[in-house]
Amino acid sequence: MSENFADRLIGAIEKKGSPICVGIDPIIASMPDAVFRGGREKADGGDPQAAIDAIFEFTTRVLKIVAPHVPCVKFQSAYFEQYHWEGVEAYYNLIQEAAELGLMVIGDVKRGDIGSTAAAYAAGHLAEPEMSASDEMATPDAITVNPMLGLDTLEPFVKTAGEFGKGLFVLVRTSNAGSAELQDVKLADGRTWSEMLAEKLATVAEGLVGGRGWSSLGAVVGATQTHTMISLRQRLPKSIFLLPGYGTQGATAEMTRHAFRDGLGALVSASRSILYAHKDAKIAAKYGTDWERCVEGAVIEMKQDLAGVLAS
Amino acid sequence: MSENFADRLIGAIEKKGSPICVGIDPIIASMPDAVFRGGREKADGGDPQAAIDAIFEFTTRVLKIVAPHVPCVKFQSAYFEQYHWEGVEAYYNLIQEAAELGLMVIGDVKRGDIGSTAAAYAAGHLAEPEMSASDEMATPDAITVNPMLGLDTLEPFVKTAGEFGKGLFVLVRTSNAGSAELQDVKLADGRTWSEMLAEKLATVAEGLVGGRGWSSLGAVVGATQTHTMISLRQRLPKSIFLLPGYGTQGATAEMTRHAFRDGLGALVSASRSILYAHKDAKIAAKYGTDWERCVEGAVIEMKQDLAGVLAS
Numbered sequence: 358m359s360e361n362f363a364d365r366l367i368g369a370i371e372k373k374g375s376p377i378c379v380g381i382d383p384i385i386a387s388m389p390d391a392v393f394r395g396g397r398e399k400a401d402g403g404d405p406q407a408a409i410d411a412i413f414e415f416t417t418r419v420l421k422i423v424a425p426h427v428p429c430v431k432f433q434s435a436y437f438e439q440y441h442w443e444g445v446e447a448y449y450n451l452i453q454e455a456a457e458l459g460l461m462v463i464g465d466v467k468r469g470d471i472g473s474t475a476a477a478y479a480a481g482h483l484a485e486p487e488m489s490a491s492d493e494m495a496t497p498d499a500i501t502v503n504p505m506l507g508l509d510t511l512e513p514f515v516k517t518a519g520e521f522g523k524g525l526f527v528l529v530r531t532s533n534a535g536s537a538e539l540q541d542v543k544l545a546d547g548r549t550w551s552e553m554l555a556e557k558l559a560t561v562a563e564g565l566v567g568g569r570g571w572s573s574l575g576a577v578v579g580a581t582q583t584h585t586m587i588s589l590r591q592r593l594p595k596s597i598f599l600l601p602g603y604g605t606q607g608a609t610a611e612m613t614r615h616a617f618r619d620g621l622g623a624l625v626s627a628s629r630s631i632l633y634a635h636k637d638a639k640i641a642a643k644y645g646t647d648w649e650r651c652v653e654g655a656v657i658e659m660k661q662d663l664a665g666v667l668a669s
Numbered sequence: 670m671s672e673n674f675a676d677r678l679i680g681a682i683e684k685k686g687s688p689i690c691v692g693i694d695p696i697i698a699s700m701p702d703a704v705f706r707g708g709r710e711k712a713d714g715g716d717p718q719a720a721i722d723a724i725f726e727f728t729t730r731v732l733k734i735v736a737p738h739v740p741c742v743k744f745q746s747a748y749f750e751q752y753h754w755e756g757v758e759a760y761y762n763l764i765q766e767a768a769e770l771g772l773m774v775i776g777d778v779k780r781g782d783i784g785s786t787a788a789a790y791a792a793g794h795l796a797e798p799e800m801s802a803s804d805e806m807a808t809p810d811a812i813t814v815n816p817m818l819g820l821d822t823l824e825p826f827v828k829t830a831g832e833f834g835k836g837l838f839v840l841v842r843t844s845n846a847g848s849a850e851l852q853d854v855k856l857a858d859g860r861t862w863s864e865m866l867a868e869k870l871a872t873v874a875e876g877l878v879g880g881r882g883w884s885s886l887g888a889v890v891g892a893t894q895t896h897t898m899i900s901l902r903q904r905l906p907k908s909i910f911l912l913p914g915y916g917t918q919g920a921t922a923e924m925t926r927h928a929f930r931d932g933l934g935a936l937v938s939a940s941r942s943i944l945y946a947h948k949d950a951k952i953a954a955k956y957g958t959d960w961e962r963c964v965e966g967a968v969i970e971m972k973q974d975l976a977g978v979l980a981s
Contacts, residue, residue, distance in 0.1 A: 382785075382786070384785065433782075433786055433789075435780075435782055435786045435787070435790045436786070436789050438793040438794070439789045439790075440793070441757065441758075441761055441793060441798065441806065442754045442755070442757040442758035442760075442761065443754070444793070445753065445754040446754035449753055467780070468747075468779070469779060469815060470745075471843065471844070471845040472845065473694075473696065474694070474745055474747045477748050477750070478747045478751075480751045481750040481751040481752070481753060481756070482750070486753065494753065503781060503815050504817075504851070505815055505817040505840065505852070506840070506843045506848055506851075507846075507847030507848040507849070507850060507851055508847055508850065508851070509846060510845060510847060528817065528818070531819070533783040533784065533818060533821060534819075534821060535819030535821025536818055536819040538820065538869070539816070539817060539819055539820070539865075539866065540817070540819070542856055542862070542865065543856065544856055544857065545859075547857075550851075550854070550862060553851075553854065557850070
């Protein structure tokens, strides 16, 4: 049996001394010029191979910079799927690179479907790749999952996660402005739709609790959603919260406070504020024009920022 | 400007004389032995290339059989993603094959994410592939989309669909047994969650209405959900309904009646009952042991079955 995902993740957070997840959102237009070997124009102008080469160069350098500081990275699948199967090949190869650097990896794929279709998604995205034609790939340690189709549709994901020591982060309350109208809507019994979902998920989460008391079934809760953070934490006491929204989307360290319990149980995710820190005037003034120093500086500042909240 | 998707689809339904969408769910264990060139054992036993070869052979033969009878096929992405990037390459190449046979194609990908991430999904799955390294691919005419993250997250998909004459089928009420607990839950105002979603979508659908009066923003409504079909049709008067669940999942032609308006506006989807018709004793008794004759027989019977309802 593989080791429980939640146990591995809690161990990695303690080892690195920070609950940070760096989001890998490779956007050609935001990348530093230095990663475009053949010139930025080719990648911008519709040459998919030039774009994928730049993504590969940029991401491998980011992974090496952040690996000593953070336990986890999250790959946003959409930015790879944009380049069709060649992008998907880069996605899996880069996950392998991250794994070799000792990073845990979340695949942000937000999949969800019924019955045997959900089982096929779980096989492709979570199972160990016995079906791969290449050695240069790994599947993520965990994936994000969309639960809208019903709790029954999570079962194949839960089964595969349990079998391979993998994890799930189920969307419960997302970070975007428009999420309220569907997720915060009040039910006849007074709860919000997300609160109802959280209560149902808590039962499923019980089945994946590890030795450290945390479940491998986690929840995605936007760090921006402070009005409902305490309520969702109470309803999902054993789920690790993945909190997107820090930095560019406006959430602060203080806003993540109630997601933690005894200093554990949450991963704060930041993407653009780390990856493209060279575009941030405040960071650039402190760390100079070298984009890689800016990435490292942004991670170190985020680590200190969160440490302040966790210590108080 | 490309022609409006809904206009193209309504035209194709009229031309073929049936509102059928054949679901391409390639499952190795269910396929006839005849498509395994190197023997079934290789594909079953963990050789991804043998599995993909069999999927390719099976699907191209199915596409040729159904093309004269139906307007549309729906590719279930999960069964391709299961084989990582090589499966994704087969997905796009087979969509190209279907397009060359004059079939319209829905990519059943159920994607959904926020902001620039949703835009990247739309670029990969709906936009014309200027970014492709290969000529042997097409993107689908429409994709399925998961709206749980909020109506704002649909905007990039709507924009790309409008730009390229493509369509969207938004999940509103799915066909699986467990869907009721999240989608039929009653709100404080008495509507179900799905009814509330349908009303919000109707406004978005207005922006994509074509010359025939139907919108390129359609809805996925399980054919099994007869208790809410009339209510959802009233709330989404211009959306084409994609109705999964006919056949193996238990829905009958009669159960789809209220999704239609004046004989149009719905696509009835069947996957396993067509693809694996050779396993159906009743079909095999009538059409013999040739799996391809069984596929054609099952399509013709479904066509007659639906015609009976549409005529009465």
